[in-house]
Amino acid sequence: MQNDHKKRKKEKRSVDKAELVAARNALPIAKERDNIIKAIRDARALVIVGETGSGKTTQLPQFLYDAGFAKKGMIAITQPRRVAASSIARRVAQEVGVQLGNEVGYSVRFDDKTSHNTKIKYMTDGMLLRELLGDKLLSKYSVIILDEAHERTLRTDVLFGMVKGIQKVRQDLKIIVMSATLDAERFASYFDGAQTLFIPGRQFPVRVFNAIDRQEDYVDAALVATFQLHVDEPPGDILVFLTGQEEIETIEKLLKEHIHELPPEAMQLLICPLFAAQPAAQQQKVILATNVAETSITISGIRYIVDTGMAKVRAFNPKLGIESLAVVPISKASAMQRLGRAGREAPGCCYRLYTEEGFNSLAQVSEPEILRCNLANVLLTLKAAGVDNLMEFDFLDRPPRASLVRALEHLYALRALNSKGELTPEGRKMAEFPVDPSLAKVLLHSKTLNCTAEVISIISMLSVETVFFSPHDKREAANEAKRNHLTLLNVMRGYQAVKGDKDWCIQNFINARAVKNAMEIRTQLESFCENLGIPPNASSGNEVEPILQCFVQGFFQNLAVLQVDGSYQTFNGKQICHIHPSSVLFGKRMSLILFHELVQTSRQYMRSVSSISLAWLQGTGSHYFTHGQGSEQ
Ligand code: ADP
Ligand code: MG
Numbered sequence: 001m002q003n004d005h006k007k008r009k010k011e012k013r014s015v016d017k018a019e020l021v022a023a024r025n026a027l028p029i030a031k032e033r034d035n036i037i038k039a040i041r042d043a044r045a046l047v048i049v050g051e052t053g054s055g056k057t058t059q060l061p062q063f064l065y066d067a068g069f070a071k072k073g074m075i076a077i078t079q080p081r082r083v084a085a086s087s088i089a090r091r092v093a094q095e096v097g098v099q100l101g102n103e104v105g106y107s108v109r110f111d112d113k114t115s116h117n118t119k120i121k122y123m124t125d126g127m128l129l130r131e132l133l134g135d136k137l138l139s140k141y142s143v144i145i146l147d148e149a150h151e152r153t154l155r156t157d158v159l160f161g162m163v164k165g166i167q168k169v170r171q172d173l174k175i176i177v178m179s180a181t182l183d184a185e186r187f188a189s190y191f192d193g194a195q196t197l198f199i200p201g202r203q204f205p206v207r208v209f210n211a212i213d214r215q216e217d218y219v220d221a222a223l224v225a226t227f228q229l230h231v232d233e234p235p236g237d238i239l240v241f242l243t244g245q246e247e248i249e250t251i252e253k254l255l256k257e258h259i260h261e262l263p264p265e266a267m268q269l270l271i272c273p274l275f276a277a278q279p280a281a282q283q284q285k286v287i288l289a290t291n292v293a294e295t296s297i298t299i300s301g302i303r304y305i306v307d308t309g310m311a312k313v314r315a316f317n318p319k320l321g322i323e324s325l326a327v328v329p330i331s332k333a334s335a336m337q338r339l340g341r342a343g344r345e346a347p348g349c350c351y352r353l354y355t356e357e358g359f360n361s362l363a364q365v366s367e368p369e370i371l372r373c374n375l376a377n378v379l380l381t382l383k384a385a386g387v388d389n390l391m392e393f394d395f396l397d398r399p400p401r402a403s404l405v406r407a408l409e410h411l412y413a414l415r416a417l418n419s420k421g422e423l424t425p426e427g428r429k430m431a432e433f434p435v436d437p438s439l440a441k442v443l444l445h446s447k448t449l450n451c452t453a454e455v456i457s458i459i460s461m462l463s464v465e466t467v468f469f470s471p472h473d474k475r476e477a478a479n480e481a482k483r484n485h486l487t488l489l490n491v492m493r494g495y496q497a498v499k500g501d502k503d504w505c506i507q508n509f510i511n512a513r514a515v516k517n518a519m520e521i522r523t524q525l526e527s528f529c530e531n532l533g534i535p536p537n538a539s540s541g542n543e544v545e546p547i548l549q550c551f552v553q554g555f556f557q558n559l560a561v562l563q564v565d566g567s568y569q570t571f572n573g574k575q576i577c578h579i580h581p582s583s584v585l586f587g588k589r590m591s592l593i594l595f596h597e598l599v600q601t602s603r604q605y606m607r608s609v610s611s612i613s614l615a616w617l618q619g620t621g622s623h624y625f626t627h628g629q630g631s632e633q
Contacts, residue, residue: 057296137169150333302345303348
């Protein structure tokens with residue numbers, strides 16, 4: 001297995017140039033090249049619709065580049081997910097025949113591979129939004145491509161309004177909206193009746209098998225389905241849609257454990273998780289992915305799909321003012337996209353781990369993120385980018401008034417905005433940090449309490465997913481519940497002390513890759529702090545109180561109070577929630593706790609919790625939230 005793996009890697013590295021050219025020319029979009037170029041010469045905005053894999057993301061920027069559109073400025077292509085931006089840029093650099101970071105580069109949070117030579121720049125929608133802070137007209141760009149528009153992420157949606165506004169000032173700016181689904185009319189009419197081009201796709205038939213009964217445990221069902229496909233069906237790669245990295249790691253372990261139960265004549269099965277930190281070159285037999293594989297990244301060789309029917313999304317309840325991560329059923333549109341991934345090269349087959357009735361009860365399309373997210377972060381960015389009247393902003397879909405008001409209140413409570421709704425100097429600094437306003441507030445406060453070094457460490461660790469591996473209960477990656485602010489700090493300190501020693505990580509069930517990632521984020525945050533006049537090395541030594549006090553400054557809306565029955569109730573929104581049973585704090589009765597996020601599984605769980613003292617709330621915006629329920633009335 002190992003050797004085979006190495007061999008494959010080597011093969012990937014020396015991709016034949018002629019082969020690449022042939023593959024490019026065979027893509028459906030190749031035939032449309034002249035039409036597209038002509039259309040964008042004539043128009044200022046264009047909508048392009050084409051099935052996943054037709055070549056939109058990789059080819060279109062190259063067409064424009066070859067046709068001279070990058071002479072006066074760069075071509076930006078936005079992606080909702082960082083893993084897509086970086087891996088697609090890598091592929092395109094290969095196709096163009098340049099080193100990544102030269103003519104073709106990418107820019108995602110905490111990772112920039114561009115140079116002054118860069119002409120084609122893949123970036124997350126969030127990064128382009130941030131660039132507005134320093135360059136209100138995005139004057140570096142001659143073409144802005146808003147890709148994956150059908151996903152309707154919060155940031156892409158906001159970019160719609162921003163680039164439309166910029167185009168009123170900049171006659172020369174071209175805007176292209178790309179979507180993998182047919183609902184392009186909305187986009188076209190938003191840009192004053194822009195032309196829509198359809199790329200004819202090709203799709204082989206895909207047989208669908210629904211579960212007969214409702215599945216209690218989709219992880220278990222996915223495991224069974226994967227083995228069944230592998231044993232019963234002709235050879236072909238399997239793509240399994242899961243909801244997140246922890247789950248991917250869980251199922252990866254389970255698959256590996258059960259692999260010896262396969263009949264001896266069955267082909268060898270290689271298991272490859274596809275997530276942010278991995279290069280695309282690792283994609284092989286059973287690919288475990290989140291919905292990044294739905295439309296953003298095309299993987300060749302897939303004949304079989306295992307669709308759990310679930311996805312992890314951010315949800316925000318404006319009444320409660322709390323954002324949480326929740327695993328929820330996907331939409332019909334997503335289910336169709338997932339199915340489609342099996343029929344790209346040959347007829348395929350899709351196992352849906354939900355019943356036909358279940359499918360029929362799914363929503364037609366997912367709700368745009370802007371209608372269900374905490375808007376504080378983007379509103380702060382918009383304010384800092386000079387959008388004064390947020391209530392009047394030209395949204396593609398206007399978020400509920402309650403969400404807008406709630407977000408503005410939140411920014412006010414953080415003192416990012418003053419009572420007139422204007423950006424404060426502190427708010428401007430908060431906008432500069434590449435983290436949520438609440439975390440930015442924590443960082444800013446750490447200067448006052450002299451514990452920036454510790455706070456940076458914790459924030460970096462909070463930014464990565466699975467930090468702890470679970471030795472026993474593999475199902476729930478239960479060790480993750482160990483996360484609390486101080487534990488995370490200690491892990492990073494330990495890791496630094498042993499200089500990332502592999503054995504130390506294994507002994508302590510620590511995900512070395514995640515902590516290494518966090519270390520990189522740490523370095524970046526240090527330089528952001530330096531630039532904003534916050535000495536990044538100021539340390540509180542062994543004192544932990546100041547650290548938690550800083551977190552309270554930013555997260556006064558994430559407090560929960562002990563109830564008589566041992567459960568907790570959030571300060572804000574009065575929701576009942578629990579400490580995870582495997583948490584070190586479980587069963588202890590602390591009057592007041594601070595949590596970093598809420599995760600909804602069978603119950604509402606608080607993740608990353610710390611015990612805090614009531615006295616620390618002084619001077620924070622907490623009073624605002626305890627009483628401040630009324631504004632959405
Ligand atoms: P679209 O954006 O229309 O979904 P893409 O431009 O992403 O299509 O992909 C076009 C084709 O390029 C895919 O079908 C795939 O064959 C190929 N491709 C894209 N990325 C890679 C990669 N990292 N490695 C190999 N092939 C790739
Ligand atoms: Mg694409």
